[in-house]
Amino acid sequence: MICRRTEPGGRIKHRGIAVLLAAATALPVAGTAAAGTSGTSGAPASGGPETGLVPGVPPRPSQPWQFDTHDQMLPPKVYRPSKKEHTVEPRDAPKGAYDLIEYVPPADAVTRVSCSKQAGPYQRQVERWLKRKVDGKQSAADCKAIRAFQEKYKIKPAIGFAGPVTWARMMLISARKNPNAAKKCPARTYRVACVDLSRQLTWVQKGRKVVFGPVPMRSGRAGYRTRSGWHTIYWKHKNHWSTLYNQPMPYAQFFSGGQAFHAVYGSIYTTVGSWGCVNLTLPDARKLWNVLKKNDRVYVWGRRPGT
Numbered sequence: 001m002i003c004r005r006t007e008p009g010g011r012i013k014h015r016g017i018a019v020l021l022a023a024a025t026a027l028p029v030a031g032t033a034a035a036g037t038s039g040t041s042g043a044p045a046s047g048g049p050e051t052g053l054v055p056g057v058p059p060r061p062s063q064p065w066q067f068d069t070h071d072q073m074l075p076p077k078v079y080r081p082s083k084k085e086h087t088v089e090p091r092d093a094p095k096g097a098y099d100l101i102e103y104v105p106p107a108d109a110v111t112r113v114s115c116s117k118q119a120g121p122y123q124r125q126v127e128r129w130l131k132r133k134v135d136g137k138q139s140a141a142d143c144k145a146i147r148a149f150q151e152k153y154k155i156k157p158a159i160g161f162a163g164p165v166t167w168a169r170m171m172l173i174s175a176r177k178n179p180n181a182a183k184k185c186p187a188r189t190y191r192v193a194c195v196d197l198s199r200q201l202t203w204v205q206k207g208r209k210v211v212f213g214p215v216p217m218r219s220g221r222a223g224y225r226t227r228s229g230w231h232t233i234y235w236k237h238k239n240h241w242s243t244l245y246n247q248p249m250p251y252a253q254f255f256s257g258g259q260a261f262h263a264v265y266g267s268i269y270t271t272v273g274s275w276g277c278v279n280l281t282l283p284d285a286r287k288l289w290n291v292l293k294k295n296d297r298v299y300v301w302g303r304r305p306g307t
Helices: 106-111 123-129 140-152 164-175 282-291
Strands: 002-006 012-016 191-196 201-206 209-216 229-232 235-242 247-256 259-263 278-280 297-301
Touching: 123 140, 123 164, 140 164, 164 201, 164 209, 201 282, 209 282, 229 247, 247 282, 259 282, 278 282
Parallel strands: 191 297, 259 278
Antiparallel strands: 002 012, 191 201, 201 209, 229 297, 235 247, 247 259
């Protein structure tokens, strides 16, 4: 394979190497189920309550389509990017790329129901967070409570469906004051990037002080889980590019083989995960880039729901 990177001015420079990446999930048009094919899957190919969910509001025409790229065990070839290369900032995400668009059943997206009668893939988690009876069944009262939350936090469509966007927002709200309240991420005298797969959150702490985040993220899907345990940031490449699927990996910070923190140009709140990388929004990935340094430690634990 050829590792391709963009030089200042848009000139492409090639380096011989097998490149490893994980990018974002394709955003299917509302009302259509995503195909379960390698490279463009937006939902599980078969089985599970998440199958067939689609964004409740169609993406804008200007939004780019996203493609998954496979993570591999071998790391990319490491070299020292020049100062000139690092002066080139990745392009900004299009307006609306990170809007809180809930994934809902196709029928609900097409008919624009006012209140979904279906239990969502995160029904129990959402019921528990809202302090309602946890039975995994949607009721009129459940829908009303979920809708109120969605309206408050501008999640669209606010139809009371307990999807991935609603659940992720709840996890972020709960973690804002003290993301490490459960002490799952080891406190050290040096910086530690904490990756909580169970809540799909990441932050950086030094000792007990949080110096970045928490922010929402998307980790590896079933069969391509983000590797748990201790890792080290061994290479940073601001304008990394995948030649496997010709997709960008802005602000890439590699910590385990081909797995890295990096931005994606689309929603991270999808019903399936990445191919192993920790996906972030562009603003969050940019901030994290300026916080973490080479040789900083990364600690990954937990398990992404559905994996």
